[in-house]
Amino acid sequence: MATTSIPEDSFLGRHQFLLYRLFSLAGFIPVGAFLIVHLLTNASVLGGAAAFQSRVDLIHSLGPLLPAVEWIFIFIPMLFHAVMGFVIIATGVPNIGSYSYQGNVRYTLQRATGMIAFAFILWHITQLHWMGAPVGGGQFDPHHAASSAAVALKPVAITLLYATGIIATVYHFANGLWSMGITWGIWTSPAAMQRANWLSLFVGIGLGAAGLGALGGMRSIDVEKAKEIETRMYKARQMLDGGISAEAQQHSAHAVSLSRESSSVMPAGSTSSANKEKRSKKKD
Numbered sequence: 352m353a354t355t356s357i358p359e360d361s362f363l364g365r366h367q368f369l370l371y372r373l374f375s376l377a378g379f380i381p382v383g384a385f386l387i388v389h390l391l392t393n394a395s396v397l398g399g400a401a402a403f404q405s406r407v408d409l410i411h412s413l414g415p416l417l418p419a420v421e422w423i424f425i426f427i428p429m430l431f432h433a434v435m436g437f438v439i440i441a442t443g444v445p446n447i448g449s450y451s452y453q454g455n456v457r458y459t460l461q462r463a464t465g466m467i468a469f470a471f472i473l474w475h476i477t478q479l480h481w482m483g484a485p486v487g488g489g490q491f492d493p494h495h496a497a498s499s500a501a502v503a504l505k506p507v508a509i510t511l512l513y514a515t516g517i518i519a520t521v522y523h524f525a526n527g528l529w530s531m532g533i534t535w536g537i538w539t540s541p542a543a544m545q546r547a548n549w550l551s552l553f554v555g556i557g558l559g560a561a562g563l564g565a566l567g568g569m570r571s572i573d574v575e576k577a578k579e580i581e582t583r584m585y586k587a588r589q590m591l592d593g594g595i596s597a598e599a600q601q602h603s604a605h606a607v608s609l610s611r612e613s614s615s616v617m618p619a620g621s622t623s624s625a626n627k628e629k630r631s632k633k634k635d
């Protein structure tokens with residue numbers, strides 16, 4: 352559909368096939384897969400603040416591993432896809448003027464929504480993710496998931512920006528699924544492409560409903576009530592964690608007394624740490 356102006360002897364020119372395949376794959380897995388999980392997780396707010404909080408808790412149970420998981424499976428593949436996307440846009444020629452049929456409109460919309468998605472995702476991360484805190488963002492509190500999101504999304508202008516960003520990103524992914532099938536030679540006949548159109552439409556409508564439903568759900572949260580529920584859940588988790596660590600301490604105290612008992616029946620020269628400890632004490 353487009354002519355490209357990538358010099359053949361450049362890095363991009365020499366590895367165009369592989370880079371394009373990786374770009375295409377990244378759009379589907381992990382970035383597209385993440386988009387699906389993310390929108391469905393957010394839509395759980397329609398089941399109430401507790402339902403959303405328990406899903407957020409599940410994600411945050413990764414603890415210190417979470418940033419690494421985010422960078423490896425989300426941010427880096429997304430950055431790679433976006434950088435490649437901008438290169439494709441800069442070097443490809445949208446030819447909507449020459450042939451105005453549905454395919455060309457979709458081709459141009461794919462590029463336009465990619466750029467909107469980029470701006471939206473950057474802003475969204477700054478506004479809600481803790482990484483945005485130094486610049487006045489980072490408004491999402493994982494211990495008060497629904498209430499903090501509700502406060503951040505409440506202003507009408509913000510809601511409208513979110514609605515635009517969600518629609519653009521979902522369109523980009525759903526239409527991208529169709530073009531991805533062409534890239535990988537999954538649908539080649541006109542009949543198969545037609546069926547793929549239905550698949551894209553189905554995915555687009557489903558994800559659009561989840562994304563916009565989540566937005567509506569967040570906005571309709573009663574913030575004070577949600578805070579109460581979240582605080583109760585937070586305390587319950589702390590008690591559980593405290594209970595578990597107290598139990599663990601009891602276990603380790605029990606283990607120490609067992610090892611002391613067993614060390615008294617171990618033969619001399621045994622390598623047990625209790626014996627080593629005893630020996631070093633004797634030396635002192």
Ligand code: HEM
Pocket residue numbers: 374375376377378379382383386429432433434436437439440461462465466468469470520523524526527528530531532534
């Ligand atoms: C949630 C974020 C995103 C997802 C899930 C996603 C997904 C996809 C998928 C599945 C494709 C189809 C690949 C193919 O045709 O083989 C695609 C194409 C494309 N994406 Fe993205 N993308 C995202 C963000 C972006 C961003 C931020 C940009 C930056 C501009 C971008 C630019 C493009 C472009 C230009 C294409 C069309 C390539 C072509 O037709 O040759 N995408 N995307």
